[in-house]
Amino acid sequence: MASAVKDNAGKDVQDEAVQDTTAPAQQAPAKEARPGYGQLLRTPGAWAFLLPGFLARQPFAMLTFSILLLVQHTTGSYGTAGVVSAVTGVSMALFAPQSGKLADRFGQRAVLVPGVLVHAVAVAAMITLALSHAPLWALLVIAVPTGASTPQIGPMVRSRWAAKLTGTPLMPTSTAFESVTDEFTFVVGSVLATALCTGIHPAAGLVAEGVLTLGGGLLFAAQRRSQPPVHRAADSSAKRVSALSVPGLRVLIAGLFGIGTVFGGMQVSLTAFAEDIGQPGINGLLYGVFAAGNMLAGIVCGAISWKVGPRRRLLVGYALLTLLTTPLWAVSVAPLMGAVGLLVGLCIAPALITGYTLVDSLVPAAARTEAFTWLTGAVGLGQAAASTVAGLLADHFGPHAGFLVPLCGTGLALVVLAVFRGHLVPRAETLVVGRGVGHRSPATVD
Template sequence: MSHTVDTAGRSSDTDTTAAPRPGYGRLLRTPGAWTFLLPGFAARQPFAMLTIGIVLLVEHTSGSYGTAGAVAAVTGVSMALFAPQGGKLADRFGQRAVLVPGVLVHAVSVTALIALALAGAPLWALFAAAVPTGASVPQIGPMVRSRWAAVLGKGNRSSLLPTAAAFESVTDEFTFVIGPVLATALATGVHPAAGLIAEGALTLVGGLLFAAQRGTQPRTAEQRRPGGAGTPARPRASALSVPGIPVLAVAFLGIGSVFGGMQVSLTAFAEEIGKPGSNGVLYGIFAAGNMLAGIVCGAVAWKVGPRRRLLLAYAALTLAASVLWTVHSAPLLAGLGLLVGLCIAPALITGYTLVESLVPPEARTEAFTWLTGAVALGQAAAVTVAGQLADAHGASAGFLVPLAGTALALATLVALRSRLSPKGPGHVAARGMSHRVPVTVD
């Protein structure tokens, strides 16, 4: 990737024949793109269905949002801990080698979790099933982003990378429009376990189809090694060695707190007003705001540098989240949820774009999974705390969780913003990992 930022903070690419911000049409005409986009779209749906599916099923069988949130939290923590390891293995051995066994384990684990919940098993048994369920969630989003980086790195298409980051955010949020609504509709209209059953089926089928697309799979670290796979391996550092990645991970915890806090609190709110099926619609409106903002972000040629954009996005997100707990009307909550959603996409897109400039290709999938893992961890913590607050004090108290999470993320970004720029004259070196990147300024 060759991307520079001038002293005024304007983005420009070394490919002078390209438009300042190439559109989605040009991106989608990239050779080979549709071969991984379509199966990837199906395989990433479960990411948006898993938490809400667990909450709806376990709350139905236990009668407690706190218990349901705890089980969902164990799943989220497990995913957050294991996702970066899966990303590291995918970078080293290839995505297919990680995906195929992973989706098989996930299907079995979800089946066990459903059976235990319906049988009224004790909480420790649900926790035992939740651990492999979360650990085996396929990290399709990071893998798709790595495929974009690999495909666009050929043929001087690097100017499309920011557009690809925006497109992926839109796709992620489209899944958060469809996934929760679908899971809720199935759980409330068909059977309490139907949402999780659909999640497991989509993971298995979509994951296997995605893994079968070998032509666009990024080269492994072994294949990138100078001299080929037969030469001795050089020491390879974790993506966390790059100073900006831990900062972004903490920031993405805040986004996870919004997702988790909104899911539980909207579910509790819908129960309080006597319309339990409306939580999927309310959450879908929130996610739709995220998707719409992502579409706009992908079409704008920004004159503000990415680090400043990130700070502004988190400031806006914190401000919007600060009034959620005061609203007691469904229409007002839907409108405010839309506003919160509009603030998320700029933060996500900018964070993922910064990864492209901070992390070398051989560690990029791992870096992306640290961020998605941070979202999952933040979501897990938020689901637990919001569930307990909703049980004890009502739905309004649960909405305090997104405020706390985004405020902490904003404070971290303000304090450590210098780490989001490569150190020195365009060079990053971290315990055996060294690559040339452009200097990024505000």
């Protein structure tokens, strides 16, 4: 395994195991020592699981938003829509780690195939009940299996990268790439859901979500060659591993819950804001600008060779998020809302990427798939809770009141991260963390 060494100029370079033997280490260009996205995507067999994986991971961005728009249309209440969306999100968050554990034990295919079939049936039932104006309790009942059966494609893709690349300089590159993909998913999924629900039919977004989940999930499950090794119950060492036993992961869960409140609060509040100014169709554009900021920041963040430690980056990121979500409730015109939303979005990706990167140094390898699902579930749970609270605030106090939810969520997450930042230090000094795209360095305290 290649290791990072220092040259005479103080720059990180890879040792001769990965260098061109015709050039001295001191003269190797830094960009040749840091594999980027292009080299990552040339990994044999990568595209076979990346393309279907991209289709199948759209539910995380589309599901709760599509339910929110459909139920709000059929009931006329943001509060009711937020509750149904929240139950779906909570169910998704609570069952995500269990899905990760089952995938580790029985294989991803064994979990995905029945899961996507159940999800397709549950989504069809949700559409039928909503359009037939079923009572709230019926919508809440079907929301549970709809969320619980959502395939955890993102963590599964990360697990496949880990199975291929652990111990290589490309591993941190894959971490950054997956974070960028998550942000791009939010751009595509949220805009697509809004466009379908407002431009075609209120149920069109949920129909598309179900089709993409079923088709993409089955195609992804068919890629057996890249599936990670299965950890059987007989493996006693695997049984003892628990991701939640790592204090740092619990701190990161609280932090990413705060990011989830930004997603959920912005979805509901931007919808209510667009309705209030008489331009409901602009909701998709506003949320797309917000999500595009996430994606652009993710691309840039992944390409930077950071000199600041991950803990400090995390705290600075959340401080900026708290600051920039403060004026949202006072904005009354669409262009200014788009500008502020863009700035908020620009701060999200660095925090997400840093959180996922810290998992590599905090959590044992045997528990990382579960750890990734906990973080993904935390975002979903925060999104669900924010949708409920923001919807109720919008119903009772006006459309701008919902924007207080992202502010409070990120503020509380910042406090937790600041107070418990000591838990984010790797237990062993020999661990390394990703620093930029394809760049590895000794884990730093700050």
